Amino acid sequence: MKRINIGLLGRYFLKNIMQTKVIYVLLVIFMLLTAYSAVSGINNYTEQNTIRQEHQQKARQSWEANPDKHPHRMAHFGSFAFRKKQPLSMFDYGIESFTGNAVFLEAHRQNSVNFSDAGFSTGALRFGELSMAMLLQLVLPLILFFLGFSAIASERENGTLKILLSQGANWKEILLGKSLGLFVLALLFFIPIMLVTFFFLFFGEGLIDPSDSWQRFLLLLVGYVLFLLIICVISIVVSTTAHSAKNALLTLLGIWLLMVVLVPKTSQAIGNAVYPTPSKLSFQSAVERDVIKKGDSHDPNDPYFNTLRDSVLAVHGVDSVTQLPFNYGGFVMREGERTSANLYRKHHDSLLQIYEKQNNISRYTGILNPFVAIKTVSMAFTGTDFKGYIDFQAQAETYRYQLAQEMNELQMEYISTKKISGSEGKKHVVGHEHWEEFPDFEHRMQPLQSSLSEASLGIFSLVVWVFLSFLGLVYLSKKAKAI
């Protein structure tokens, strides 16, 4: 096997294709699609984040504008968490359009994250979203199959393959050369998309955590390069093994349909059917039941909180809560918040486990299906995957908990020990400077580490696929027939 021959054959393949009109038509169409999806991706990112940031600020302003008041009123005044779009969501929307954008955070209650784009959609969203990632995952493979299906099959049909082989080229060189030639073509389509993304990261304004974004960008680049390699080799392999060029094309189209449309959709549907999501009511009433069992801080005769009171009184050696060195109402609410938040977390974790199980079925098909593998890798590195959303929810819940507890602490410290219940009026209040002291919510991007672990299965699958497909190419080079 000579490297120079591989290069020669690759260039020959490229030259042949570049002489056709079709390639220019395809390139132009693809570039137009790229431009459209880049513009709408960047617009959407900028517009949505501006809207969300404005509202985060607006909500904060009215939080800070509160006068002196009872801290428990502030715990109910509450705050909002607005989900920021990830910078790379301009490249891959992931599930961002299907997750809620805003959640109201208040004491005692974990509210649902509301207002997803899907909720505002008339149904058009269900046909898919036009993003640059979608072009690479769906459209480009189809184009490569189209450009590659005849690579070997046609040469065999018109007899040039025999000539090539008799002139000293060997099968390995031919197969590798054509695969690389096709791969170079793939890069023609791929590079503009990466350039757009690169320039966005470079010149885009107000991006969260840009350093992280660069690493993510590089990982994405590697992932997609591996994916495109796999697609190119598969095209050449099918073109070699098929009886005719027509059969090669039909086989490749069949593979595309199966791997891109049927398998992912069906596997997710199966996951959903096998592990059904509980109804909201069962979820909420299970939490409620557990909280009541443990002790209801809003029930004055609750045995759990009565015992708690007696032990607190004993520790401080006093016989009534008004003699305690802190406001007992705040203390009870702090305990109540702690237990109810823990119980909620427990139930929420098991709900997330059900979701994970639903998702895993389709995720595991990624081992066999490189199209699913690249999808999971792409969503993980753009931060638009399920993990990213869970991470937002967790950040919001942590902030909610801190807010509620901070207000309870303020109540314990500053509110008269005589004032056990009720939060109305201007007498038992805390100075408004405390409101500013409590920082605003800021949605942080999940650490790269967690995206890496999320993408690991997909990366593993892509690497194995590259390895196997080249192995297949070598194996084929010993078996393939020229006629």
Added chain:
Amino acid sequence: MYRLLFLQFLRSRAVLASMVLIIALGAISIGIGHQFLSQKKAAIDQVEQYQKSHIERNVLLHKDDLGLLMYYVQFAFINNPSHLAGLSIGQSDVNTNVQRITIKNLEGQRYDTDLVNPMNLQSGNLDLSFVLIYLFPLLIIVFTFNILSEETETGTWRLVSVQTPSKLRYLLTKLSIRVVLVYTVLGILLMVAKMVLSIPFDIKFVLVTLLSFLYVAFWFALGFFVVNFKKSSGFNALALLSIWLVLLILLPAGINAYLTNKYPVPEALSTMISQRDGYHTKWDTDKKETLQKFYAHYPQFQEFGYPTEGFNWTWYYAMQQMGDDDSVKDTKALQLKMGERERVSKQVATFLPNMHMQLAFNELAGTSLDKHLRFLDATGNFHEELRLFFYPKIFNGETGDRVDWGQFEPKFFKKQAGEYGMAILVPMLLACILMIILSAVVAKKL
């Protein structure tokens, strides 16, 4: 000859495999629809049972204080999915169909979402509408792409040209075999769906059936159109699949991107903030002023006067009311924006058969955005009735045990009946006729 052509067609492995695949997926999709309906039904049953015990428990705890009791008690308002929803799940997986609301401020409650796995939403439902809209065209492509080219490629076309009086008639005969087969599969799937999902045989089901038949006809005409250009099998397959990709994925996705960018919905977030501020800031402002505003909205309650000493429920619920009253502007703007989105996407869909199909199915099945918006409106009315019932009782200081709680069973959203006409078929019919004319023009040159 018909029988022979039929047998020849069925001998192809690709044909048999794709038939089996589509029937299997059709069966799965009906199963999924069934599961969807039974999950919804179970959830509704649960809500109905829960409401009684929920009210009893709270009445027991707070019967002396109706104001406090009403702080906790939730009333269910349910949008019962129609049987057709099992066939076209539409937006009803994103949008909740059960509202459990208290008489406190409405805007803070009515947009609460159900528990959903966003990955499932992204992947979308594999319901029968998906099989019809996405997969039937593929089946039709597999059935038609080589209807002519297989003859030229195996060398039989010349033979046919010599032996048959009309080449077109020969091709139409071949085509009709495929049409009959696809319509049979479609008919069977719709029948099975009707039985399994117990869909009543009404105008809506008839319209769904007619739409499906027209849609299949559209794709056959399209396939026939492409095939008549006498290109190779490979070219036809690729051309048809590209058309499929453009019509079913790229165009709708492009339209969606346009709609999202053109009509963003900041109003939703503004509503969230203004309802909070509307209510919560009233804790610090003059009580009399709040009550005055409240009575301006509900003059009938003026008799309850202006109690401003300490905490009292009249003032409390007046504050809650202010959350809704102060966010009215944003709520209205939100509704307008949503209406605009709905209108534009319907207009666009008129020109795109598959999008029209999906929107029409959702409309008929009651799973469209429009239906959900009406449900949200009805939730508002339901909430208002509750308020008007309880406000005077609370303000009078009545106790919880004097209320007849038996009457508060979960209420169901009544959909407006009728109003569906043949008009919904028109865009589909036009697309069909247009495609048939086009392929007739091309076929003439055969």
